[in-house]
Amino acid sequence: MFNRKMKIFRDTVHGYISVPEEYVSAFIDTDVFQRLRNIEQTGMRVLYPSARHDRFIHSLGTFYLGNKAINCLRSNLRSDYEDGKTDYYSVYDIDQENDQFWNKCQMLFEISCLLHDCGHAPFSHTMEFLYDMIIDGELTLTEQLAACFNTDFKNDITKTKSAPHERMSALLVCTYYKAAISELLTNHFSNSVSIDDSLEFIARAITGCKYSNNDDKSSKILNCLIELLNSDTIDVDSLDYIIRDSQSSGVNNVSIDTDRLLGSLTIIPITSFNRTMIRDFEFSSNVINFSLSNDNNNKCSFDGRCFGALGAERFNCSIIGKINVKGQMRNNNSPTIKLSSASNDIISVNGTEFLSLPEHSSNESTIEIRGLISSDALELFGSSINGKNINGSVSIVAETIEFTQAYIEGKVNGLLTGTIVGDYSDRIKKCTLNYTLGYNKNSLSVVENVLIARNYEYQWIYTHHKVVYYSNFLLVDLLKKCMELISIFDPCENASSVDRLNKSFSWSRMINEFDPSNQGMSSGKDFIDLPPRPTDSDIISLFSHCRLLCNKFHNTDNLRMLLDELFTRKYKVSLWKSFAEYNLFFSDFSDSEKDALFRVIKDNSVCSNDKYGYLNSEWSQIFHDVGLDNVVWVEAVNKIKKFDSDKIFIAFRNRVLTFRTATSASANQNIEHHNFFYIYYVPAKSENEELSVSQLTDFLKNEIQKLTPHSQAEDQ
Numbered sequence: 001m002f003n004r005k006m007k008i009f010r011d012t013v014h015g016y017i018s019v020p021e022e023y024v025s026a027f028i029d030t031d032v033f034q035r036l037r038n039i040e041q042t043g044m045r046v047l048y049p050s051a052r053h054d055r056f057i058h059s060l061g062t063f064y065l066g067n068k069a070i071n072c073l074r075s076n077l078r079s080d081y082e083d084g085k086t087d088y089y090s091v092y093d094i095d096q097e098n099d100q101f102w103n104k105c106q107m108l109f110e111i112s113c114l115l116h117d118c119g120h121a122p123f124s125h126t127m128e129f130l131y132d133m134i135i136d137g138e139l140t141l142t143e144q145l146a147a148c149f150n151t152d153f154k155n156d157i158t159k160t161k162s163a164p165h166e167r168m169s170a171l172l173v174c175t176y177y178k179a180a181i182s183e184l185l186t187n188h189f190s191n192s193v194s195i196d197d198s199l200e201f202i203a204r205a206i207t208g209c210k211y212s213n214n215d216d217k218s219s220k221i222l223n224c225l226i227e228l229l230n231s232d233t234i235d236v237d238s239l240d241y242i243i244r245d246s247q248s249s250g251v252n253n254v255s256i257d258t259d260r261l262l263g264s265l266t267i268i269p270i271t272s273f274n275r276t277m278i279r280d281f282e283f284s285s286n287v288i289n290f291s292l293s294n295d296n297n298n299k300c301s302f303d304g305r306c307f308g309a310l311g312a313e314r315f316n317c318s319i320i321g322k323i324n325v326k327g328q329m330r331n332n333n334s335p336t337i338k339l340s341s342a343s344n345d346i347i348s349v350n351g352t353e354f355l356s357l358p359e360h361s362s363n364e365s366t367i368e369i370r371g372l373i374s375s376d377a378l379e380l381f382g383s384s385i386n387g388k389n390i391n392g393s394v395s396i397v398a399e400t401i402e403f404t405q406a407y408i409e410g411k412v413n414g415l416l417t418g419t420i421v422g423d424y425s426d427r428i429k430k431c432t433l434n435y436t437l438g439y440n441k442n443s444l445s446v447v448e449n450v451l452i453a454r455n456y457e458y459q460w461i462y463t464h465h466k467v468v469y470y471s472n473f474l475l476v477d478l479l480k481k482c483m484e485l486i487s488i489f490d491p492c493e494n495a496s497s498v499d500r501l502n503k504s505f506s507w508s509r510m511i512n513e514f515d516p517s518n519q520g521m522s523s524g525k526d527f528i529d530l531p532p533r534p535t536d537s538d539i540i541s542l543f544s545h546c547r548l549l550c551n552k553f554h555n556t557d558n559l560r561m562l563l564d565e566l567f568t569r570k571y572k573v574s575l576w577k578s579f580a581e582y583n584l585f586f587s588d589f590s591d592s593e594k595d596a597l598f599r600v601i602k603d604n605s606v607c608s609n610d611k612y613g614y615l616n617s618e619w620s621q622i623f624h625d626v627g628l629d630n631v632v633w634v635e636a637v638n639k640i641k642k643f644d645s646d647k648i649f650i651a652f653r654n655r656v657l658t659f660r661t662a663t664s665a666s667a668n669q670n671i672e673h674h675n676f677f678y679i680y681y682v683p684a685k686s687e688n689e690e691l692s693v694s695q696l697t698d699f700l701k702n703e704i705q706k707l708t709p710h711s712q713a714e715d716q
């Protein structure tokens with residue numbers, strides 16, 4: 001792209017990382033970026049002592065993969081464009097303008113990758129919630145970031161689920177790094193590039209905030225690049241930390257071939273419809289949330305084949321009126337059809353009639369039929385058919401036909417709503433053409449490895465009882481208690497400990513480090529407050545200082561105990577040590593009882609928030625009687641990554657499939673998060689005290705029944 005001098009960084013993960021000298025000068029050799037050397041990458045260090053990697057090297061690694069990714073994407077698109085296969089590379093009619101567009105995109109994307117974590121909070125994600133704390137008289141972080149632009153970004157960012165550290169990083173780009181980025185663009189592109197548009201793209205890429213008004217082709221391409229850095233599926237940010245976390249810690253995880261994966265990058269067209277009338281339209285494509293409905297009492301229809309393993313073994317069919325069913329469910333050893341009727345209508349399956357369906361309180365009836373389907377095609381005639389679990393040849397006439405996700409070949413009629421993979425904009429009017437990232441078929445196995453590797457770390461490391469205690473409770477509670485102690489030792493007028501804490505992590509102190517009005521809240525005594533842009537080291541230093549201060553004040557036993565735990569790593573004992581043990585501990589509890597259990601414990605807690613809490617005096621005594629003292633509960637999440645297998649596209653020679661269709665993956669690669677909690681305690685010191693698990697669970701179950709006696713009776 002550019003002929004630039006490079007500087008070399010040696011990395012244990014990627015080898016030699018080459019970074020343009022102008023990037024080093026403009027970004028890396030600044031105090032904001034160098035600060036990342038003192039921000040730990042993960043909370044796993046408490047469990048794996050060798051995991052001493054930081055956000056600095058992760059940022060360089062993300063830049064390395066981002067540079068490789070966009071070069072591969074450009075090369076693949078350019079090759080297909082020159083061979084006449086696609087026109088996705090061509091944004092402008094003039095080649096020179098087209099090349100300048102892609103050169104500008106590459107520079108802005110590389111800067112986005114390099115700076116995506118520049119505003120990260122201390123201790124990985126532990127402290128970033130403080131960025132969103134509200135300070136009287138100040139804009140929130142999101143409001144301040146939105147105020148940087150007079151575009152659709154104002155509305156788009158409020159609808160985007162971005163992390164606090166991403167928004168802080170984007171704000172630093174728009175303020176601290178604005179001049180440096182402007183100079184780079186001017187040097188390479190003269191005055192033809194808008195600095196405001198460029199900063200907006202970087203802010204969008206860092207926060208994962210796509211352009212909502214993407215009528216022009218350039219915005220659609222830019223949305224693909226945003227996906228490449230920050231997406232719900234696979235991106236260069238997650239690729240680096242998955243690999244880096246494993247190698248730095250020593251965790252034995254699945255190998256990921258990034259060269260093969262990134263070398264297969266391409267762009268996939270997808271066409272969206274909203275109640276578009278189609279007649280006798282034949283196509284062969286993967287569809288997502290595909291729906292046909294009737295028009296003027298003319299029933300819609302589909303006649304053809306539907307294939308791809310759709311992640312379920314049952315075909316659900318809701319009907320009104322009579323229905324005839326015949327056919328076979330392919331790839332199912334014991335096919336099951338579940339039929340529901342709003343009244344006691346006759347249902348016929350291969351000539352066998354089922355009368356007097358079981359009555360239900362809602363006047364709906366259901367019957368399951370197993371192993372009766374034997375002919376070559378499945379024919380359904382009814383009023384509402386949901387085909388999310390079909391796998392075979394079908395002929396459907398109904399008022400509505402829906403495919404949650406499938407590859408279908410055939411003829412359709414009706415009002416079409418949903419997404420068809422491919423470019424159908426020249427064949428059907430009233431549709432919207434968009435682009436998304438995809439991968440060529442040669443990387444299919446690598447895609448699956450990414451999903452496995454990422455979920456392994458989150459399921460077995462980040463929910464480990466020691467990691468949860470350290471990251472979700474100990475550091476946070478210590479910081480709050482230390483701020484309370486400082487407020488006593490070094491009082492400031494109209495500044496509570498909460499105010500002091502919030503202002504220490506405010507966006508104004510992050511972007512105005514050397515503003516004298518933002519240099520802290522100390523009243524002039526010998527104690528030094530947290531500096532602007534605090535790091536892990538600053539907070540540890542604060543903890544050390546407060547450990548000495550504890551000797552000067554009364555009522556600091558709890559704080560002193562927590563500080564001793566931090567500096568000795570002699571943590572409280574966990575009543576169970578994994579999500580599996582949690583389920584075993586409460587094996588006699590139903591799911592609704594487990595949900596109620598967490599509510600009951602929170603209701604009987606003091607000094608609590610949504611993440612952790614201490615038991616009140618009454619419950620503390622009850623837990624003491626079964627052998628548990630100084631009890632604290634801490635929330636954990638069995639955080640399986642919700643990679644949506646319907647949003648990962650695999651390009652074959654003549655067709656494009658979603659990852660789910662291509663690999664027979666379950667729809668729930670998309671596994672929901674399982675919220676649970678740990679109970680930590682100090683063993684009671686009484687000589688005859690022994691932990692009584694049955695006594696404790698009996699007590700908790702009794703408390704739940706007091707809370708919801710009727711619902712519990714229904715569950716049983």
